[in-house]
Structures are given as structure tokens and as C-alpha cells.
Amino acid sequence: MKKISLLAALLLAYVANAQDVPEKYRPQFHFSPKAHWMNDPNGMLFHNGTYHLFYQYYPEAKIWGPMHWGHATSKDMVHWKEQPIALYPDNLGYIFSGSAVADVNNTSGFGKDGKTPLVAIFTHHNPVLEKQKTGRHEYQSIAYSLDDGVTWTKYSGNPVLPNPGITDFRDPKVRWYEPQKKWIMTLATKDRITFYSSPDLKSWSKESEFGADAGAHGGVWECPDLLPLTHEGKQVWLLIVNINPGGPNKGSAGQYFLGDFDGKTFTAYSKETKWLDWGADNYAAVTFSNTGNRSLLMGWMSNWQYANQVPTDPWRSANTISRELGLKTVGKELYLTSVPARELESIKGEGYSKKNLTVKAPVDLAPKGGNASGLFRLDLKTATAGDFELVLSNKTGNELLIGYDKASNQYYIDRSKSGKIDFEAGFGQKHTAPRLSKDGKIALTLVADVASVELFADGGLTVMTDIFFADTPLSDLTIKSAKGIQVEEVQYHVLKPSIE
Numbered sequence: 001m002k003k004i005s006l007l008a009a010l011l012l013a014y015v016a017n018a019q020d021v022p023e024k025y026r027p028q029f030h031f032s033p034k035a036h037w038m039n040d041p042n043g044m045l046f047h048n049g050t051y052h053l054f055y056q057y058y059p060e061a062k063i064w065g066p067m068h069w070g071h072a073t074s075k076d077m078v079h080w081k082e083q084p085i086a087l088y089p090d091n092l093g094y095i096f097s098g099s100a101v102a103d104v105n106n107t108s109g110f111g112k113d114g115k116t117p118l119v120a121i122f123t124h125h126n127p128v129l130e131k132q133k134t135g136r137h138e139y140q141s142i143a144y145s146l147d148d149g150v151t152w153t154k155y156s157g158n159p160v161l162p163n164p165g166i167t168d169f170r171d172p173k174v175r176w177y178e179p180q181k182k183w184i185m186t187l188a189t190k191d192r193i194t195f196y197s198s199p200d201l202k203s204w205s206k207e208s209e210f211g212a213d214a215g216a217h218g219g220v221w222e223c224p225d226l227l228p229l230t231h232e233g234k235q236v237w238l239l240i241v242n243i244n245p246g247g248p249n250k251g252s253a254g255q256y257f258l259g260d261f262d263g264k265t266f267t268a269y270s271k272e273t274k275w276l277d278w279g280a281d282n283y284a285a286v287t288f289s290n291t292g293n294r295s296l297l298m299g300w301m302s303n304w305q306y307a308n309q310v311p312t313d314p315w316r317s318a319n320t321i322s323r324e325l326g327l328k329t330v331g332k333e334l335y336l337t338s339v340p341a342r343e344l345e346s347i348k349g350e351g352y353s354k355k356n357l358t359v360k361a362p363v364d365l366a367p368k369g370g371n372a373s374g375l376f377r378l379d380l381k382t383a384t385a386g387d388f389e390l391v392l393s394n395k396t397g398n399e400l401l402i403g404y405d406k407a408s409n410q411y412y413i414d415r416s417k418s419g420k421i422d423f424e425a426g427f428g429q430k431h432t433a434p435r436l437s438k439d440g441k442i443a444l445t446l447v448a449d450v451a452s453v454e455l456f457a458d459g460g461l462t463v464m465t466d467i468f469f470a471d472t473p474l475s476d477l478t479i480k481s482a483k484g485i486q487v488e489e490v491q492y493h494v495l496k497p498s499i500e
């Protein structure tokens with residue numbers, strides 16, 4: 001008996017190790033560069049039928065280093081094609097995070113022969129000045145493209161916004177403010193947001209500040225975004241402020257405020273923080289520009305707590321799927337919602353739909369014959385808001401648990417037994433998020449790739465994104481409920497790989 005279990009253990013170890021090969025944890029429908037380091041998404045822009053994604057990229061190693069802007073393009077935010085590097089570091093510094101706009105009125109004067117200039121607005125981070133501790137090593141610069149984003153020319157008058165003496169002075173997100181026909185820059189300035197405006201993207205004047213006395217301050221404020229949404233016919237402004245560390249489940253995370261913006265000042269309805277995503281792995285999330293009345297958000301699917309240690313090879317990090325933003329009132333409180341952008345449908349494969357399932361002992365939710373890849377989308381609706389747990393697992397004994405705990409009214413993702421967790425002390429933990437909805441039924445969507453899950457609960461009121469590193473794909477899926485629960489409807493669809 002002993003011999004058999006020893007043999008079995010050896011065999012399992014062998015299977016697990018045999019999988020320890022390059023590309024083992026490669027996301028199959030999330031964007032990741034083919035090789036080397038990536039962090040924040042930058043300059044996300046829709047132009048002439050193409051979505052552009054730029055990103056913090058270090059093309060020489062798998063760890064953070066002198067930053068470039070990598071580039072990828074897509075027709076649907078699901079199938080991405082990696083492009084040549086767009087921006088290289090120069091004598092003004094590394095190319096840190098920022099945004100891009102289509103300057104359709106040619107306010108910048110960069111346009112030629114009727115061609116719309118695309119203008120990137122980014123932070124130059126100067127490592128020499130940083131060493132000298134001048135406190136003025138970050139400033140804002142611009143570059144433009146006259147060939148729809150393929151090649152970029154840096155402006156000779158850089159920097160366009162010099163540093164006034166603020167150590168963390170970065171990540172400009174720029175949008176056109178039509179009522180006053182001017183550009184608004186939302187900039188992360190250490191522990192607050194500073195708004196600037198410009199007629200031409202080249203000269204900037206300070207408008208106001210927000211946040212020194214609002215929201216979470218467990219870390220430095222980074223990567224903001226400001227955009228209007230519509231709720232019941234009324235305009236509501238969304239201010240996203242990423243923060244690192246100080247997230248609700250440790251490390252990096254995104255908080256948001258809702259309020260009014262008049263071209264000068266942002267006035268929040270409440271100074272309390274709300275969280276965009278309660279999981280550990282959605283950072284630096286901002287929206288695409290130039291997408292009309294759709295607001296589409298994408299983040300970096302990692303956390304500074306362990307981003308440089310995750311066991312992937314030969315690349316490091318991926319992005320979340322694209323999410324469509326909306327607003328929803330619960331009681332007297334207004335919240336942001338995010339759900340998978342409909343373009344994800346383009347990779348929907350085989351599936352099934354079942355009604356009225358009684359769950360007590362574990363019920364198998366994987367399709368007949370299994371789903372070896374472990375890539376799927378699950379949509380589930382319960383008859384009551386009671387305890388249940390989804391178990392994603394494999395034959396090697398890894399388990400990722402996703403559930404709802406009624407007593408604490410919390411959703412959770414527990415990755416403590418999900419596979420490789422030992423590369424960082426805090427990685428293998430259970431993350432929790434409050435259920436905000438008061439609806440008597442729970443509706444959730446779960447999107448699973450090889451190394452990530454994205455949970456959208458109650459129409460996107462509570463969202464959690466977590467990465468994991470299972471020894472083999474988590475292709476089994478069961479649902480259980482110690483107290484028993486009735487599932488009104490469940491839909492399961494295999495998702496097809498979309499990477500190059």
C-alpha cells in the first residue's frame with residue numbers, strides 16, 4: 001500500500017515538473033508580451049477601427065528596468081498583435097505611464113495634410129536626477145504619430161509640464177473637455193490628483209487639486225483617470241485613482257470616486273473610497289480613449305507585491321480582459337459596475353445551459369467529457385443569497401476556491417492551495433470582498449484563463465481579479481454548498497485561445 005502511494009506521489013511530482021516548461025502559465029486570451037517584463041497599460045486608444053494598447057515594457061529582462069512603451073493592436077480587445085516598441089527611453093529619462101489621444105481638431109499643430117495626429121502624453125522619469133535626490137525627476141512630455149500609431153516622434157519642446165518640486169509627479173491621463181474646448185490632464189501627484197488644462201497639449205496650466213483629504217492613503221497615488229458616465233440621463237464623473245500599496249487585499253489596487261467636474265474642479269459626492277476591483281491583481285486600470293459612449297477599462301493583472309517574482313517564463317505579466325463600465329444605485333449609494341466587454345463573445349466555444357440545480361454535495365459543472373484547457377466563462381444565478389463555493393481543480397491536487405459567505409456577506413477567492421505560491425510570502429492567501437448588492441439572488445460571471453480568474457458579481461457591483469499558478473490546468477469545476485443552495489440557471493462556455 002505504502003509503495004503504491006509513494007509511486008503515485010513520484011508520478012504526480014513528475015507530471016507537475018514535466019509541466020515546468022516555458023510558456024506553462026501563458027494566458028490564452030489575455031494580452032501578455034511574448035517575452036520580457038510588462039507593467040501598466042498605457043495610451044489605450046481606439047482609432048480608425050483599431051484598439052491600441054501601449055504598456056510599460058522592459059525589453060531586456062523579465063524584471064522591471066528602464067521603461068519603454070511596448071505596443072499591441074487589436075480589432076476587438078481580445079485578439080492582440082504585438083507591434084514594434086513605440087517609445088524608447090532618451091536623455092530626458094525612462095518612458096513612464098501615460099495616455100494617448102486622437103487630436104482630431106489638430107490643436108497641437110502636429111497634423112499634416114489632413115492627417116489626424118495621435119498624441120501620447122507620458123511621464124519622463126529621469127534616473128540621474130532621481131539619484132541626485134532633486135525631487136524633480138518626473139515631468140510630462142509628449143510624442144506624436146502621423147501614421148496611425150505605427151511610429152512616434154517625440155516633441156522637441158519636451159518636457160511640456162516641468163516638475164514644480166513634487167517627488168511623485170506622474171501618469172498623465174488626458175481627455176478633451178468639449179464644453180470649454182480644452183484638454184484636461186489628470187495627474188497623480190503623490191497623495192492627491194492635480195488637474196491641468198491646455199489648449200494645444202503643449203502648454204499646461206494648473207486648474208485644481210483633489211484628494212489630499214479623501215479616499216485611501218495607504219500608499220502613493222498613481223495612474224488616475226477621469227471620465228464622464230451617464231446615469232439615468234444625468235452625467236456623473238468617475239475619477240479612478242490607483243494606489244500602491246494600500247489595496248483592500250494588500251498591495252496595489254484601484255479606488256474610485258464619483259462626482260461632478262466643471263472643467264476646473266472635481267467635487268466628489270463622498271470622500272470615502274470605493275474599490276474598482278477587490279482582488280489582488282488589477283492595477284493601473286484606466287480606460288481606452290476615443291470610444292464614444294462606451295467606457296472600457298483594462299488593468300495590469302499583477303501586484304507590485306510580487307510582480308517581479310511570479311514564476312512565468314519568458315515573459316512577466318498579462319492584462320485583465322477589457323471591461324465595460326456602468327453605474328448602479330444600491331439604496332442611496334451610487335456605485336461603478338464593470339462587466340466583461342461584449343467582445344469576449346468572439347471566443348465563446350461549446351457550452352451548455354442548465355436550469356434548476358439543487359446543490360448540496362459537490363455538483364460537477366465542467367461539460368461532459370471535460371474541458372482540458374480550463375478556459376471558460378461561467379454565468380450562474382442562485383435562487384437565494386446563500387453560501388456556496390466553486391472549486392476549480394486538477395488531478396495534481398491544486399484547488400482555487402471562489403465563493404460567497406453569507407455570515408460575513410462576502411465573496412472570496414482563496415488561492416492558498418492553487419499551485420505554486422512560495423515565490424512570495426503573501427501570495428497564497430484568501431481575498432475577500434463585500435457583497436454590495438441587496439438583491440435576493442446572486443448572479444455572477446466567472447472568466448477563467450490558464451493563470452487567472454475574474455469574478456463579476458451582481459452585475460459587476462463586486463469585482464475580483466486574482467492570478468494563480470496551478471501545476472496543470474484547473475480543468476475541473478464543481479459547485480458545493482454546506483447548507484444547500486438552489487441554482488436557478490447556470491451557463492458554461494469554453495473560451496478559445498486568442499493569443500498570437
Ligand code: FRU
Nearest residue numbers: 040056096097170222223284
Ligand atoms: C504604476 C507605476 C507608475 C509608473 C510606472 C513605472 O505601476 O509605478 O506610477 O509610471 O508604474 O513603470
